Amino acid sequence: MIEALSGALHHIFTVKIFLMIIAGLFGGLLTGALPGLTATMAVALLVPFTFTMEPTEGLIVLGAIYMSSIYGGSFSAILVNTPGTPSSIGTTFDGYPMAKRGEGDRAVLIATFASVYGGIIGVLFLLFLAPPLAKVALKFGPPEYFWMAVFGITIISSLASKNIIKGFIGGAIGLLISTIGIAPIGGDVRFTAGFSQLQGGIELIVALIGFFCIPEALTMIGQRGKKFHLTEAKRKKGIFLQTFKDVMKKQGNLLRSSILGTIVGILPGAGGSIANLVAYNEAVRVSKEPEKFGTGIIDGIIATESSNNAVVGGGMIPLVTLGIPGAPPDAVLYGVLLLQGLRPGPELFTTHSHVIYTFIISLFFATIFMLPVGVIAGKVLHKTVVRLPVRFLAPLIIFLTIIGSYSIRNNITDVYIMLTLGVLGYILKRLGFHPGPITLGLILGPIGEAGFVQALLIGEMLPNKWMIFFKSPISWILIILSLLSLSWPLFAKKLAKEWKVKGDEVEG
C-alpha cells in the first residue's frame, strides 16, 4: 500500500492534474450552488468529457466535481434559504438565520471549514478502513432499512422541537407525497389522478425547490416595500481567522458529524440527504442549549456541512471494495469505471492499485483545495446576493427554480409540480409547518416502504412473518435509537433545567 501511495503522489504532482482538480472544483461548486443541479447531475453531465481523458484523470475530475458540488449546495442554503442539493437541507436551518443577521460571509466560511474537515475524514476512512467498513453495508437488509427510515422520521422531534405535532403532520404530508407514482414493490400505479406524467412520482429535488425556494421568494416579494436588500453585510476584520478558530473549537461536533456522515454514506441507497439531517439531530441532542438551534448558531452548520462531505468518502467505500455504489453519484462513477474497463472490487486494489490510490489521494487534495476555491467563490456569491436589490433577486431566484426543476429530469411536468408545491409550501409555512419535516418524509418514504414490503415477503419463510423485523441486532439498535430520539424532547426539558442551575460555569 505504501508503495502504491508514493506512486500515486508522484502521479498527482503535475501542473495538469492540479489544474484539472481546480477546474473540477469550480464547476462542481457552481452546479452544487444552483438548486436543481445535484451532485449526481453534475457528475453525469461531465462524463462525456472524461472519455477523452485517461481513466485516472477522468476519475480525478469527477471526484473533485462530486466533492465540491456537495459543498456548493451550502451556498444557496445559507444565502437564499434553498438547499442547492438535498445534502444541504439542514444547512438552511441555521445558515439562513445567520445570513439574515448580516453574517452571511461568516456562515459561508463555517460551511467551508466544516466541509473540508468532513471531506478529509471521509477520505481517510476510505483510504485506511475501506474493506472492514464495507462489510457493514451488507449487514443492512430490508428490515434494517425499514427501521432506519423509522429512526429518520423520529428526527422530526428535534427538527421541529417548537411544535412537535405540526412537525409530525408535516412528516406525514411528506410520506403521503412520496407514495405518488409507481409503487417501489409490485409496480402498482398510485394517486396519479389519471395523469401518466405522475407515474414517475414527485422527484425529491423538485419538491425541495418548491417547498424551500418558492415560499422564500414569495416572502421576499411580500416585503419588497420594507426591505430594499435581502440582508445587510456587516464587514468585520479578521473574520477568516476568527471563524477558523471558532469552528476548530467544536472538535466534538466536527468528528461526530463526519463519522456519522461516513457511516450513512457507506449504506447503499442512503446519502447526503439523510446524513446531514441525522448529524443535525445528533448535534441538537448532544447540545446543552438545544433551544438555540434554528436561530443561526455555528453548531448547526458544522453538523450538516461536515457530515455531507464525509458522505463522499464513505459512499466510495462499498463502491471500490464491493462494486456497490453507496450514494447516488457513486452509481455514475461506477458506470465510468465499467466503461473504462475497471471492475470495482478486490481486483481494483491489486492489479489496478495505481489507479485507485491516485484517485483517493486526488480526492484528498481536492478537498483541501476546496478551501481557497470556496473562500473566493463564497466571497463573490455572497457579495452578489447582498448587493442585488430584492426586486431583482426574487425574480432571479424564481427563474433559477424553473430551470433547476426542469433540468433534473428534463420534464416540463416537474416545473408545474414544483410551482404547485411552492404555493402549497407557502401556505403551510404561514400555518407554521416547516419544510424540513415534509422533505424528510419525502426522502424516507420510499426507503421505509420498500424495506417494509420486502422484509414481510422475505419473512414468509419464518413461522411468523412479522418476526423478521426483530431478528438482527442492528434492527434492535435502530429501534432503541428511535425510541430515544422520540422521547428526547421530554428528557431535554428536564436536563435543560438542571443545566441552567449549573449553567453559569458552562460555556456555550
Added chain:
Amino acid sequence: MKKFFLLLSLTIFCIATVSGIALAKYPEKAITYVICFNPGGESDITARIQQKPLEKVLGVPIIMVYKKGGGGAVGWSELTRTKPDGYTIFGTNLPHIIVQPLTRKNAGYKTEQIHNVYIFEFTPNVLAVKKDSEIKTLKDFVEYAKKHPNLPVGGSGQPSANSLGTVEFSKVANLKLNYISFTGSGAAVPALFGGHVKALMTYTSMAARYPDKMRALAVAAEKRAKALPDVPTFKELGYNYVEGAYRGAAVPPGTPENVRKVLEKAFEKVNHDPTVIKKMEDLGFIMEYYGEAESKKLVDKLTVYYRNLLKELGLLKK
C-alpha cells in the same frame, strides 16, 4: 436592448425555418439520445458505448439526456409527444414497453407508438447465488428450494423480465419461490451478498460484473453468454425457460422513412464495430441485430407471449 432582442428573435426564427425545410439532408445537427433510466444504469452504459461510434457514423454530436421515472414510462410517454424529426431518439427496453401498457391503466403510451429502428442487444436472466453458498449447481438449487418453500429470490422490478422469469422458472421446475422486487438490478446485489435473499433472478450483466462474489447457476437463453462461458443454459439442463430483456432505439410515431433508414443503418454499423462488440460482450450483454422490420416482428411475438403470461397471473389490466 430592443434591437438586440429583435435580432435574437429573428435569428431563432431563421434557424427554426431552415431546420424545418432541410429535413432531406438528415442529420445535420446534434441528435438527442434520451435514456429513460438513471445515469450510470445499464441502459446508460450501453448507450454510452454507442455514443462515440454513432457520432462518427452520423457525423453529428450525440447528446445524452435522462428522462427517468415510472420504470421508463415517463420517458416513453414523452416519446409519443416528441416532434418526429429524428433529432430526438429514445432508448427502449423490452419487455418494459410491452408489459407496462398491458398492466397499467394509463402508461402514457401504447406499445405500437414506440417505433424501434433497431434492437441491439439481449440480456438474458441468470439465476445466481453467493459464491460461498452451499448451492453449487442448478440441481442443488432445485433441491434446496423444494426443502424450503417460499424461498426468497431477489430481482429487479415488478412486473419485469426478472419477476416474470421467476414465475416461469417456478412453473417449469415445479417450485414455490417468493420473488422479492428491488428498485433496480444494482439494488438487489447487496441483499444477496448480505445473505438477506438466498438467490437472485438477475441479468447476465450482473453475473459478469461480480465474478468473484456471485455464482451464476444457469442462463435463461438459447445459447451461452460470451462473458459466462462456463455457465450452462437452463435448456441444457432440461428446463425450457428463456427470458430476459432487450434494448433498442426508437423514434416517435410519424418519423419519415428516410430518417428511420439512416438511423437503422447507423445503429447496424455501430453494432458491427469490433470495439463496441467487445465492450458489450465483456459486460455480459449478448449482441442482437434486429433491424426495423425484425424489431417489429419481435415486439409482436413477445406481446402475444406476455399477454398470455400476464393473463394467467391475473395481472392484465381490466
